[in-house]
Each structure stands twice: as structure tokens, then as C-alpha cells.
Amino acid sequence: MKYVKLAEVFDEIEATSKRLEMTDLLVKLIKDTPRDEISKVVYLLQGKLYPDYLGVELGIAEKLLIKAVAEIAGKSENLVDGDFKKSGDLGLTVEKLLQRKSQATLVKRPLTVSSVYDTFDKIAHAAGSGSVDLKIRLLRSLLNDASPLEGKFIARMAVGKLRLGVADMTVLDALAIAYGGDKSAREPLERAYNLSSDLGYVASVVAKDGLAGVEKFKITVGRPIRPMLCERLPSAREILEKLGGTGAAEYKYDGLRVQAHITSKEVHLFSRRLENITDQFPDVARLLKKTIKAKEAIVEGECIAVDIHTGDMLPFQVISQRRGRKHEIEKMAEEIPVTIFLFDVLYLNGKDQTLTPYLERRKQLLKIIEPSEHVKVAEQVEARDPDRLEQLMDEAVASGCEGLVVKNTSEQSVYQAGARGWLWIKYKRSYKAEVQDTFDLVPIGAFAGRGRRAGSYGALLMAVYNPKEEAFETLCKLGSGFKDEDLLNLPKMMQPYLIKQKHPRVNSLMQPDFWFVPSMVLEVAADEITLSPMHTCGWGLIRPRSGLALRFPRFTGNWRKDKGPEDATTSQESVEMYRKQLKQIEAEA
Ligand code: ATP
Numbered sequence: 198m199k200y201v202k203l204a205e206v207f208d209e210i211e212a213t214s215k216r217l218e219m220t221d222l223l224v225k226l227i228k229d230t231p232r233d234e235i236s237k238v239v240y241l242l243q244g245k246l247y248p249d250y251l252g253v254e255l256g257i258a259e260k261l262l263i264k265a266v267a268e269i270a271g272k273s274e275n276l277v278d279g280d281f282k283k284s285g286d287l288g289l290t291v292e293k294l295l296q297r298k299s300q301a302t303l304v305k306r307p308l309t310v311s312s313v314y315d316t317f318d319k320i321a322h323a324a325g326s327g328s329v330d331l332k333i334r335l336l337r338s339l340l341n342d343a344s345p346l347e348g349k350f351i352a353r354m355a356v357g358k359l360r361l362g363v364a365d366m367t368v369l370d371a372l373a374i375a376y377g378g379d380k381s382a383r384e385p386l387e388r389a390y391n392l393s394s395d396l397g398y399v400a401s402v403v404a405k406d407g408l409a410g411v412e413k414f415k416i417t418v419g420r421p422i423r424p425m426l427c428e429r430l431p432s433a434r435e436i437l438e439k440l441g442g443t444g445a446a447e448y449k450y451d452g453l454r455v456q457a458h459i460t461s462k463e464v465h466l467f468s469r470r471l472e473n474i475t476d477q478f479p480d481v482a483r484l485l486k487k488t489i490k491a492k493e494a495i496v497e498g499e500c501i502a503v504d505i506h507t508g509d510m511l512p513f514q515v516i517s518q519r520r521g522r523k524h525e526i527e528k529m530a531e532e533i534p535v536t537i538f539l540f541d542v543l544y545l546n547g548k549d550q551t552l553t554p555y556l557e558r559r560k561q562l563l564k565i566i567e568p569s570e571h572v573k574v575a576e577q578v579e580a581r582d583p584d585r586l587e588q589l590m591d592e593a594v595a596s597g598c599e600g601l602v603v604k605n606t607s608e609q610s611v612y613q614a615g616a617r618g619w620l621w622i623k624y625k626r627s628y629k630a631e632v633q634d635t636f637d638l639v640p641i642g643a644f645a646g647r648g649r650r651a652g653s654y655g656a657l658l659m660a661v662y663n664p665k666e667e668a669f670e671t672l673c674k675l676g677s678g679f680k681d682e683d684l685l686n687l688p689k690m691m692q693p694y695l696i697k698q699k700h701p702r703v704n705s706l707m708q709p710d711f712w713f714v715p716s717m718v719l720e721v722a723a724d725e726i727t728l729s730p731m732h733t734c735g736w737g738l739i740r741p742r743s744g745l746a747l748r749f750p751r752f753t754g755n756w757r758k759d760k761g762p763e764d765a766t767t768s769q770e771s772v773e774m775y776r777k778q779l780k781q782i783e784a785e786a
Pocket of ligand 1: 425426427428447449450451452454469540575
């Protein structure tokens with residue numbers, strides 16, 4: 198397929214903020230795409246070459262692109278750079294320069310989706326000496342053959358700024374309609390996506406084998422499964438009621454969630470956000486290889502740091518120091534040893550376990566593990582009585598845990614990959630003290646600072662996530678709780694996410710001075726949740742023309758690097774917290 202066709206659809210998608218229109222455009226695009234190119238189209242749509250878990254980065258610096266463009270357009274790098282500074286978008290600069298370029302002097306070959314993808318792939322894999330020259334050469338060849346419109350999107354893709362705002366679920370809807378006629382096929386497609394975390398792969402399966410292929414979709418060891426998540430409730434009584442009178446209370450360890458894919462040859466570890474973290478935790482990989490008695494398995498657990506002297510569990514912040522390291526990894530493993538508490542098995546010796554009920558999965562898990570000092574199975578007790586649950590909560594907290602995850606034990610208690618549901622309910626200590634839980638919020642904009650904060654941000658505009666609408670809704674302006682140096686660093690930190698206009702998936706009534714692509718997650722504490730006509734969180738759900746806002750929000754200092762923007766506190770959770778707060782106030786009155 199010609200790349201220009203894709204560029205034209207990108208242009209149309211960019212011009213709409215309506216999800217239905219976007220879906221229609223995608224359906225048409227998918228139908229027009231040859232089957233063997235569908236996965237490439239799906240990746241390119243999201244500005245990627247591979248699923249996120251492979252961590253393949255294009256790695257093209259803006260400077261490099263500027264150099265390539267300058268050569269192609271016969272202009273100086275200074276001129277290109279100057280235009281970029283004005284437009285703020287290398288895509289627009291490239292489009293303009295290619296329009297001016299004398300067309301007659303150059304021989305062009307039409308670009309295809311595959312040629313563009315393959316060239317980017319070569320760029321992504323270029324390494325070692327001479328790789329910079331190779332990247333420039335490859336970029337030049339792309340831009341030489343590109344029309345101005347193609348150039349715009351190639352440039353944005355190259356520097357990681359192709360942001361059409363096409364959410365995963367919109368792609369799944371479009372695949373369902375294109376291959377199944379309507380949205381009813383979305384469910385098996387979504388399941389396939391939840392079991393593989395790879396939209397391109399799901400698209401290629403449905404293109405090749407149709408919906409029948411998707412219905413038979415299989416887990417692959419090495420492709421991470423999207424994690425099952427908990428709902429929350431504030432009391433033992435409500436939790437047991439919700440679970441039909443009985444539940445299995447597991448300790449909620451406060452560390453890093455790890456999904457381990459184990460074969461006789463190798464072990465891969467994935468984080469909660471599905472990054473491959475095997476290289477950061479070689480000790481955990483070795484321990485699991487030794488401890489798990491199975492040919493092939495996918496297990497999940499929480500990794501926590503332990504005090505070398507006392508064996509006590511250490512807070513989340515300690516194990517966090519081992520994340521993202523490239524050097525002295527083995528030394529860190531010695532200094533900060535960890536224990537993994539396993540709590541689930543999702544795949545065992547060729548068999549998908551995600552549809553097996555929880556108690557059975559737990560039995561399987563116990564069978565394949567020989568517990569040792571550093572590999573254990575999560576503490577679990579079945580409880581029917583709220584007082585017993587309270588007691589377990591106290592025990593869990595006393596042993597250094599955050600609280601409990603109380604799990605459904607019925608025959609329906611499958612592993613709901615990629616979903617936050619009521620089969621697992623968390624009960625955290627903070628609710629007990631009747632202090633509100635913290636919020637995990639996403640900065641989607643910022644207000645310019647004044648006085649001491651001149652040149653930096655005065656406050657960030659923070660949002661919750663609304664998974665139904667796939668949108669980010671504002672909840673507060675956040676300006677306190679930051680250390681001075683953090684504040685000074687903020688503009689630099691947020692620079693990669695800076696955009697000219699409101700992101701298509703942001704829902705805001707406020708107009709900040711800067712807009713961001715929703716990317717980071719910050720933990721925020723507050724005194725109270727109030728109704729607000731200025732914020733869009735839970736808009737109209739409590740009162741018409743009102744959303745929710747936080748009173749006295751403050752940053753706790755915790756950058757939730759383990760969470761993606763879609764893992765932020767949801768608007769529904771905020772509405773529930775508001776209702777709880779009302780009840781509490783009523784009870785006290
Ligand atoms: P939080 O910020 O409360 O950890 P979260 O959004 O990361 O929440 P939730 O699904 O809401 O994730 O809470 C469950 C998390 O608790 C899991 O993601 C996992 O990392 C951790 N956890 C610790 N112990 C257990 C356990 N025994 N069973 C399941 N999850 C556990």
C-alpha cells in the first residue's frame with residue numbers, strides 16, 4: 198500500500214476529535230490495507246514500530262532530523278532550526294520545506310507503508326560506529342521520496358511526536374467492524390489484546406485467520422499479559438458483602454509487580470506497565486528459574502526489598518532504586534536484595550490458566566514452587582467474618598504490608614487480564630484511619646509561574662482517567678508539595694510531552710498556558726473532594742454542570758513511574774470517594 202494513503206488518513210484523523218469519526222476512518226483504512234501490511238499500519242498509527250513491551254525506540258534526535266532535512270531541502274541547518282523554533286513542530290517545518298523544494302531536480306520513488314516501516318526499522322536497529330551516518334542516510338532517502346504531507350508524518354514519527362490520539366480500544370473497535378461487520382467482535386479481539394499486549398499481532402491474526410483465529414487466540418510465553426487489577430472498598434464488611442460473604446484475603450505487598458515468563462531456556466520479567474525489566478533484576482530471574490518446577494510458566498508476584506540484617510520488608514521507595522538502572526546492576530542486587538511473593542499463575546506447561554478459578558490457580562501455584570528465602574507464595578487466609586478480616590488487616594500491616602487484596606473464590610473467579618474488577622478488592626490501611634487515599638494524577642497542562650517561580654511552572658493541571666470515554670478529566674491545579682529543585686526541573690522534565698494544543702483525549706474547561714500529552718503520573722494527597730464547575734472529573738454525575746475537585750492538593754513526592762497515564766485514579770473512583778466522604782460527614786453529623 199502507498200504510504201501517501203496512510204498519510205492522508207493521518208491528516209483526516211488529526212482533523213477530528215470525535216471518536217466515532219475516527220473509528221470510521223480507521224475501519225476504511227483497515228479494509229483497504231493488504232493483510233500482510235496490517236500490523237505495520239497498526240503500529241505506525243500509534244507512532245510505533247513494535248509493541249511497547251519490546252522497548253524498541255527509534256532514537257532519532259531532533260538535531261539529526263534537522264540535518265537530514267537541511268540536506269534534502271538545500272537549506273542551512275540554522276534556517277531549518279529557526280523555522281522549527283517558530284512552528285514548534287518539526288512535521289510542519291518539514292512539510293513547508295518540502296513544498297518549496299524544487300521538485301524537478303530529484304528522482305522520486307513512491308513510498309509504500311512497508312518501505313517506510315522497514316526504513317524506520319533499520320534506523321531503530323542501527324547501532325555502533327557509523328550508526329549516526331547510517332541513520333541520516335536512511336532519513337534522507339525517506340524524505341527525498343516523500344511528498345510534503347508524507348514528510349510531515351515521517352518527521353513526527355522520526356522524533357517520536359506522531360500523536361494522533363488513537364487509543365488502543367478505538368483500534369480494536371475498528372478491527373471488530375472491519376473484520377466482523379460490527380462491534381460485537383470487539384470482545385474476543387480485546388481478550389486477544391489483553392493476552393498479548395500487542396495490537397499489531399492481534400491485527401495480523403484477525404487479518405490472516407479471521408475472527409475464528411481470534412477466538413482460538415493463544416497465550417505466548419514471552420508476550421506479556423495485561424495485568425488484572427483491583428477495585429477498592431473502605432471496610433471489611435462492605436468487601437465481604439460484595440464478595441457474597443466469603444473471600445480469600447492475601448497480604449498486599451508494597452513493592453513492584455512482576456510478571457515472570459519462564460521456559461527451560463530463559464526467564465523474562467515484565468513490570469506492571471509491561472516493560473521488560475529482566476536486565477534490571479537478574480537475581481529475580483535466576484531465583485525463579487531455580488524455584489519454579491515447570492517446563493513453562495507465567496507467574497505473577499510482588500517483588501519487595503528486604504532488610505539484609507533483619508529480613509524486614511522495606512518500603513516501596515527502596516526497591517524503586519533498582520528500577521531503570523543500566524550499570525552496577527549486580528552490585529545493587531547485592532545491596533538491595535529482594536524477595537518475590539508470588540500470587541498467581543496465568544499459564545502452565547502449555548495450558549492457559551486465565552479462565553481457571555482462583556482457588557485452583559492458587560493450588561497450581563503451590564504445586565510448582567519450592568518456597569525459599571527469596572521466593573515465597575503470598576500469605577493467604579480465607580475469611581467469612583468482617584472482624585477476622587480486620588484482624589488479618591492488622592497483621593498484614595504489622596508485617597510491613599500495605600493492607601489486603603481480598604479475592605473472589607467462586608467458580609467465576611477467572612483472571613481478568615487487562616481489567617479492573619470486583620473479583621479482587623483492595624483494602625488499604627489509609628481507609629481505616631478514615632483519611633482519604635491518595636490520588637494518582639496525570640499532568641495534562643501547566644500554568645506559568647510568577648515571582649519566585651517565574652520561568653518555571655506555577656502549577657500543573659492534573660487529571661484523572663475516564664476509561665469509558667478514554668479521556669483525561671481535570672481534578673485540580675497542583676502547586677504545592679514540590680521541592681524547589683523539582684519545581685525548577687519541571688519544565689525540562691515535561692518538555693518531551695509539550696504540545697501546542699489540548700491533547701485530543703483531554704477534557705478540560707480550563708485553559709492552561711501549556712498543554713502536555715498525558716504521560717506522567719504523580720501521587721497527590723488532599724484534604725477533601727468538593728464539587729466544582731471548573732473541573733471535568735465525573736462531570737454531571739453528582740450534580741448537573743459540576744465536576745469534582747480536590748481541596749488543598751499536594752504532591753506527596755512520589756512520581757508513580759510504575760504507572761502509565763491510563764493507570765491513574767479513575768473518575769469513577771473519585772466519584773465513589775466523594776460519595777464515601779459524604780456518607781462519612783453525614784455519619785459524623
Ligand atoms: P496501588 O497503587 O494500590 O498499588 P495499583 O493501581 O498499582 O494500586 P491495583 O490493582 O489497584 O494496582 O492494586 C493491586 C496491586 O497490588 C497490584 O497491581 C500488585 O502490584 C499489588 N499486590 C500486592 N500484593 C498482591 C496480592 N497478593 N495480590 C494481588 N496484587 C497484589
